[in-house]
Amino acid sequence: MNESRVFLAKAQQKSADEIHRLKIQKAIATYDIKVKSTKNRQFYDWQKARKKAAQIKDDALANLPDLLLQFEENTSKNGTHVLWAENALQARQHIRDIIKKHHAEKIVKSKSMTTEEIELNEFLDEMGVENWESDLGEFIVQLANEKPYHIVTPAMHKSQAEIAELFSRKLGIPATGSAEELTMAARAALRQTFVTADIGITGANFIIADTGAIVMTENEGNGRLCMACPKVHIAIVGIEKMLPRLSDLALFLPLLATSGTGQQLSCYNSIIRGPKAANEADGPEKMVVILLDNRRSEIYAQDKFRHVLRCLRCGACLNACPVFRTVGGHTYGTAYQGPIGSVLTPHLRGMKNWSHLAHASSLCGACSDVCPVDIDLHHLLLENRWQAEKEKTTPFIWQIAIKIWAWLHTNRLLLQFVRPILKLGIAIIKPVLPAKKKRRLPQLAKKSFAQMWTTAATKSPKKDAISHG
Numbered sequence: 001m002n003e004s005r006v007f008l009a010k011a012q013q014k015s016a017d018e019i020h021r022l023k024i025q026k027a028i029a030t031y032d033i034k035v036k037s038t039k040n041r042q043f044y045d046w047q048k049a050r051k052k053a054a055q056i057k058d059d060a061l062a063n064l065p066d067l068l069l070q071f072e073e074n075t076s077k078n079g080t081h082v083l084w085a086e087n088a089l090q091a092r093q094h095i096r097d098i099i100k101k102h103h104a105e106k107i108v109k110s111k112s113m114t115t116e117e118i119e120l121n122e123f124l125d126e127m128g129v130e131n132w133e134s135d136l137g138e139f140i141v142q143l144a145n146e147k148p149y150h151i152v153t154p155a156m157h158k159s160q161a162e163i164a165e166l167f168s169r170k171l172g173i174p175a176t177g178s179a180e181e182l183t184m185a186a187r188a189a190l191r192q193t194f195v196t197a198d199i200g201i202t203g204a205n206f207i208i209a210d211t212g213a214i215v216m217t218e219n220e221g222n223g224r225l226c227m228a229c230p231k232v233h234i235a236i237v238g239i240e241k242m243l244p245r246l247s248d249l250a251l252f253l254p255l256l257a258t259s260g261t262g263q264q265l266s267c268y269n270s271i272i273r274g275p276k277a278a279n280e281a282d283g284p285e286k287m288v289v290i291l292l293d294n295r296r297s298e299i300y301a302q303d304k305f306r307h308v309l310r311c312l313r314c315g316a317c318l319n320a321c322p323v324f325r326t327v328g329g330h331t332y333g334t335a336y337q338g339p340i341g342s343v344l345t346p347h348l349r350g351m352k353n354w355s356h357l358a359h360a361s362s363l364c365g366a367c368s369d370v371c372p373v374d375i376d377l378h379h380l381l382l383e384n385r386w387q388a389e390k391e392k393t394t395p396f397i398w399q400i401a402i403k404i405w406a407w408l409h410t411n412r413l414l415l416q417f418v419r420p421i422l423k424l425g426i427a428i429i430k431p432v433l434p435a436k437k438k439r440r441l442p443q444l445a446k447k448s449f450a451q452m453w454t455t456a457a458t459k460s461p462k463k464d465a466i467s468h469g
């Protein structure tokens, strides 16, 4: 089955799953309340704040090649080693080389969508390296042998009872645990991992050109432990995560926390400038930053799409999207779900297999409205549809159907002629279709607009007055 068919099959199944929908609606309703009140408390003018953030990101993108070199120079001065990865394969090879060089057998990871993008977990499994996710949500989906459901809340689709049952099976605790007991069980299982792991792998929310620092913002402190406890720290970061100045964080940290989780600021914000210095007791002995391109340069080169690289991966557009809320995160089959995933994935993984995601949208624009960096997501989805059409990745049968539709709807007389034939066709086909497909048949109005207009115009007293006047 191709990706588009898989998407449709999963979407059909998930949208009919009422329990799934209730869980997601409950989670997003809580999020919505928090975000609304935090936006009002944290920002005097939210619209101005996001326009300012968009402008800073655009300036950073305009100077991205220079800023990346500036970052490399400054972070190297701090003792960090910088590696460049053109694609996912190269990024994985860099990580494999580091693992081999340090004879590493155990890795602890913090949540990072970039590692999902390069399918690092599967690669580490193939290498036979022990690999532990330390973010609670990621830990849950790892135990369940699933992919993250949402870019910020990976286990959003699981109820407390389901997590308790999972922990009972995998960690041997009673299946009646409260939220606190479940969290403590995960903590107990992971605590030793931080101190026994050979390498810690993290992402980064921002990289800062003027100081050569990477910035991690999180709520559990696990990212900080991944970075500080093992002897080697690898941070894998998309090249678009650039901010020119350390002072830009004053806007971006609260902006990301507000849109991501409805907090004024996340609990742990780490600015990491390099490995442990000679006079420091804690921290990694070696730090490597892998700067990942993976087709971002191709997006960068397209004027219409460049601004999608402003994305902070806050997840707000997923929560706002009626399609995501109905079909759920796993249906997308990609590292990035929801509107941002539907815009990005065809460019990261090829229009041919992923152009169908551009149609996973009602084009209501709710995603663009909530985006903290003002990305025009719904118009970019339209642009993806247009590109898919240009590249002829739309299935042939659809291309023909759309051409016929356009031909009919631009010719009123022809449409009036075809209408009764269509009505007759539907009347003949409908009784023999299975019940599921019957609902999908278009309902033709009893009278066409032209017929209704003629009738109304004939009855209108105004028309009489005009014609007799």
Ligand code: SF4
Pocket (backbone or CB within 6 Å): 259, 310, 311, 312, 313, 314, 315, 316, 317, 318, 340, 367, 370, 371, 372, 373, 374, 375, 377
């Ligand atoms: S596109 Fe905007 S709303 Fe969506 S994840 Fe990125 S920053 Fe957040």
